[in-house]
Amino acid sequence: MRALLWLIGIFAAAAGVAMLASANNGYVLMVVPPWRVQLSLNLVIVGLLVAFLVAYLILRLIGKTLELPGRVGAYRERRRRDKAGRALRDALRALFEGRFSQALKYAGTAFSAGERTAMAALVAARAAHAMRDDTRYRIWIGRAAEQDADSRVARLMTEAELAVEGRRFDEAAQLLELLRRSGHRHIAVLRLSLRVATALGQWDEVLRLARQLQKHKALSEEQAAPVIRRAHTERLRELGLDGEALAAYWRQIPAGELEDRRLVEKAVPMLAAAGQGPLARKTLERLLDAEWDGALARLYGHCADGDAVSCLARAEGWLREHPKDAGLLHALGRLCLAAQLWGKAQSYLEASLNLAPTVETHLALAGLQERLERGDEAQRHYRAAAQFCGVRQEDRSLPVVSGATEAATPAARG
Numbered sequence: 001m002r003a004l005l006w007l008i009g010i011f012a013a014a015a016g017v018a019m020l021a022s023a024n025n026g027y028v029l030m031v032v033p034p035w036r037v038q039l040s041l042n043l044v045i046v047g048l049l050v051a052f053l054v055a056y057l058i059l060r061l062i063g064k065t066l067e068l069p070g071r072v073g074a075y076r077e078r079r080r081r082d083k084a085g086r087a088l089r090d091a092l093r094a095l096f097e098g099r100f101s102q103a104l105k106y107a108g109t110a111f112s113a114g115e116r117t118a119m120a121a122l123v124a125a126r127a128a129h130a131m132r133d134d135t136r137y138r139i140w141i142g143r144a145a146e147q148d149a150d151s152r153v154a155r156l157m158t159e160a161e162l163a164v165e166g167r168r169f170d171e172a173a174q175l176l177e178l179l180r181r182s183g184h185r186h187i188a189v190l191r192l193s194l195r196v197a198t199a200l201g202q203w204d205e206v207l208r209l210a211r212q213l214q215k216h217k218a219l220s221e222e223q224a225a226p227v228i229r230r231a232h233t234e235r236l237r238e239l240g241l242d243g244e245a246l247a248a249y250w251r252q253i254p255a256g257e258l259e260d261r262r263l264v265e266k267a268v269p270m271l272a273a274a275g276q277g278p279l280a281r282k283t284l285e286r287l288l289d290a291e292w293d294g295a296l297a298r299l300y301g302h303c304a305d306g307d308a309v310s311c312l313a314r315a316e317g318w319l320r321e322h323p324k325d326a327g328l329l330h331a332l333g334r335l336c337l338a339a340q341l342w343g344k345a346q347s348y349l350e351a352s353l354n355l356a357p358t359v360e361t362h363l364a365l366a367g368l369q370e371r372l373e374r375g376d377e378a379q380r381h382y383r384a385a386a387q388f389c390g391v392r393q394e395d396r397s398l399p400v401v402s403g404a405t406e407a408a409t410p411a412a413r414g
Contacts, residue, residue, distance in 0.1 A: 084115030091123045095130075103127040104136070111143070118144055118151030122158050129162045137162070153184055160192055169199045187218045194227070203238070206231040229263040236270045243274040250279050258283050261293055268299040277302035285314065292318075298327030301334030308338040326356035333364060342372060359385045 026041035091106035107124035111117050121144035128136040144155045156175050163172035176193050179185075190213050197205040210227045213219040219227070232253060239245045250271065258264060264287065268280045281303035284296055297318065304311050312335045315328065322328055329352035336345035345368055353361045366381035 080113055081115050084110045084113030084120075087113065088116055088120055088123070091120065091127075095123055095127055098130075100127040100130045104131070107140075118147035118155070121147065122151070122154060125158060126162065129165070153179065153182070157188065157192075160196075164192060164195055164199075167199075169196050172196045173200065187213070187216060190216075191218065198227070198230075201234065203231040203235040207235075225260055228257055229260055229266070232257070232263055233266045236267055239274075241274045243276050246271055246274050247276050247279055250276070259287070261287055261296060265295055265299065268302055272299075272302035278304070281311070288318065292322060292325075294322075294325050294327035296327075297322075297325060298330050300328075301331035304335055304338035308335050311335050312339055312341075324355060326352045326358075329355065330358070330361050330364070333361070337364065337368060342368060357384075357388065359388050362388065 028039045028041055028044045030037040030039065087106045087110040091103045091110060094100070094103035094106060104124050104127040107120045107127060110120035111124065121140050125137055125140035125144060128134075128140055141155070141159060144151065144158075156179050160172045160175040160179070163169070163175065172192070173196050176189060176196060179189050180193075190209055194206060194209040194213065197203075197209060207228060210219065210224050210231065214221070214224040235249065236246060239249060250267070264280065264283055268277065268284070271277050271280055280299070284300050284303060287293065287296055288300070297315075300311070300315055312332065315332050315335060318328055319325075319332065329348050333345045333347075333349035333352060336342075336348060346365070349361055349365050349368065352358075353365065362381045362385035366378045366385065369375075369378035369381065
């Protein structure tokens with residue numbers, strides 16, 4: 001349809017030009033002594049149009065000829081850039097496929113072509129690091145550092161990540177500090193910083209980073225809980241037997257993090273060893289009231305704070321609901337020892353021992369028998385605790401043949 005319209009238009013224009021030409025009777029007289037030339041005006045108009053068209057074509061041809069070197073250069077540059085881009089894509093694909101030598105080769109080609117040299121150098125550095133070629137890794141990371149400043153963050157992140165993979169945590173910490181000073185605190189930096197701080201045992205920093213990642217939803221509660229638990233546990237262990245420092249640290253732990261039962265289970269014995277067991281009393285009571293846990297109930301025996309009677313009353317209230325809980329019976333025995341109720345302490349500890357024998361229960365009974373000046377009974381519990389420890393130690397090492405164990409048991413008792 002479009003071609004038909006063009007054809008009609010051309011014929012219409014031709015008809016119009018013909019009509020105008022037939023109506024034009026003018027002429028042009030050109031005098032060039034000694035010659036005189038008389039031409040039709042229509043012919044002159046057509047001649048001028050043809051001359052203009054020929055001049056235009058000649059000028060275009062001259063212009064194209066003069067532009068030819070530049071066009072050739074641009075073509076070559078375009079081919080070079082295409083080749084470099086293709087080499088860089090091949091390098092990235094080879095790197096992700098695990099073909100590190102090929103990735104290094106393609107990245108070198110892209111770098112030599114001069115296209116995106118910083119990215120090519122970083123890909124080559126990663127490939128060399130994956131090949132455990134430290135010399136070439138240092139060469140390529142140095143070349144990346146020589147490139148434009150726009151790639152600085154990518155280079156520092158690459159260096160930090162590869163330093164962590166190589167277990168060079170001090171170097172990684174310095175690189176991440178440079179990023180933080182530059183104002184780069186995005187999720188990837190925080191995650192890498194968390195790994196480095198954990199490896200270096202910087203537990204206060206681990207807590208800060210884990211909380212920050214959880215706030216930004218980069219860590220779920222299930223992922224953050226074990227990290228925070230370990231950081232608190234290691235920090236409490238570092239404080240050792242410094243009771244005041246332990247108490248101050250325990251009080252600054254957020255209430256939400258004290259909902260972690262495994263954290264409380266690990267922390268209470270350390271607090272008790274420093275004489276700060278009563279600090280965990282309210283936390284244990286809240287957790288046990290919310291959901292019963294025999295392992296936590298066992299720790300309640302460390303919470304007597306000079307008011308062992310009130311602790312004992314609370315624990316005996318739980319006993320009505322959980323009469324066969326060995327951990328609760330053990331805690332009641334310890335509370336009775338603190339309250340100097342020797343008879344009840346022995347009853348509770350022996351009941352716990354019958355349900356679930358443990359080293360702690362044997363030792364508590366041995367200490368009670370010594371208080372009551374029953375040396376033979378105390379020695380019997382000490383031997384049982386030592387035997388129990390020996391069996392547990394054997395279980396942690398090599399497997400023991402059952403016959404050999406049975407043969408060794410009478411000798412140990414003797």
